Amino acid sequence: MRVQNRWMTQPTQSGSVTPFCVVFVCTGNICRSPMADVVFRALVTRAGLSAHIASSSAATGEWHVGERADQRTLVALEHLGFDGSAHRARQFSAATFDENDLVIALDRTSNRTLRSWARNETDADKIALLLSFDASSQAELDVPDPYYADAAMFDEVLGMIESACRALFRQLEPAVRKSA
Numbered sequence: 606m607r608v609q610n611r612w613m614t615q616p617t618q619s620g621s622v623t624p625f626c627v628v629f630v631c632t633g634n635i636c637r638s639p640m641a642d643v644v645f646r647a648l649v650t651r652a653g654l655s656a657h658i659a660s661s662s663a664a665t666g667e668w669h670v671g672e673r674a675d676q677r678t679l680v681a682l683e684h685l686g687f688d689g690s691a692h693r694a695r696q697f698s699a700a701t702f703d704e705n706d707l708v709i710a711l712d713r714t715s716n717r718t719l720r721s722w723a724r725n726e727t728d729a730d731k732i733a734l735l736l737s738f739d740a741s742s743q744a745e746l747d748v749p750d751p752y753y754a755d756a757a758m759f760d761e762v763l764g765m766i767e768s769a770c771r772a773l774f775r776q777l778e779p780a781v782r783k784s785a
Contacts, residue, residue, distance in 0.1 A: 624659040625781060627773075628701055629735070630719060631711040634664030634694035636759070637748050638711055639674040640766045641735060643682055643689045648774045657781045661705075663697040665718045670694050675752065681759040685767070702728040709735045709773070711766075712747035738776060739769040 629641035642662035649658045664670070673679070674692045682689040702708065702724065708731045710716035716734055723729040736742040748765050751758040 622657055622785070624657050625707070625777065626705040627658070627660045627707045627709060628697070628705040629660065629662040629709045629711065630665060630697055630715050631662075631748075632664060632666055632715060632750060633669045633752070634662055634696070635669045635672060635675045636678050636750065636752050637762060637766065638662035638664070639678055639689055639692045639694075640682060640763050641709065641711065641770055643687045643692070644763075644767050645770045645774065647687055648770060652774075652778060654778070654781055654785070657785050658777065662692070663695050663701055665697055665715050667696045670696050675759075677751070677756050677759040680756065681763045684760065685763065697722070699724060702731065706731065708732045711735055712750070714747075735766065735769045735773070739772040741768055741772075 627645065629638040629645070631638040639662050642660050645660045649655055649660065672694045674682075674689045674694075679689050697719070699722065702722075708719055708728075710719055710732060711734075713734065716732060719732050720729055723732065734746050735748060736746055742765070745765075748762060748769075749758070751762045
């Protein structure tokens, strides 16, 4: 998938920049979407674009609202030098469409749910699957949910997410730098 330039950062009347906002969405917001948010945010920070790109994560379900990320998520992130300790799960709402320029589903089930919640074509146009940005995903569309699996699956899922987040960032970075 290609990110459309119409979503890039725009200066406000006061001259400050409104960041391009990305939200990553999975079922419970304690495994996959927090991983994606933490990885993507680290890429943005390393590139010096934190004022121009913001990210967050959310769940389609309400089961874990307010909880920290799953301990296995935190351990997998820590193994790669990422810190997910500040994460608290939240549920996606209609306002989340308004607050974000790009809504990234981690699997087709979340994608279908988000599309059913889209209030109009503008909302629907913001939705994309994370793996659609990564040519190396070899036509795989779903990041598997590791919740009922072992720690090794969390590491494998994080690898998929990191690769796809890098691909997404490579598409966003040139347009954001140009508009910055």
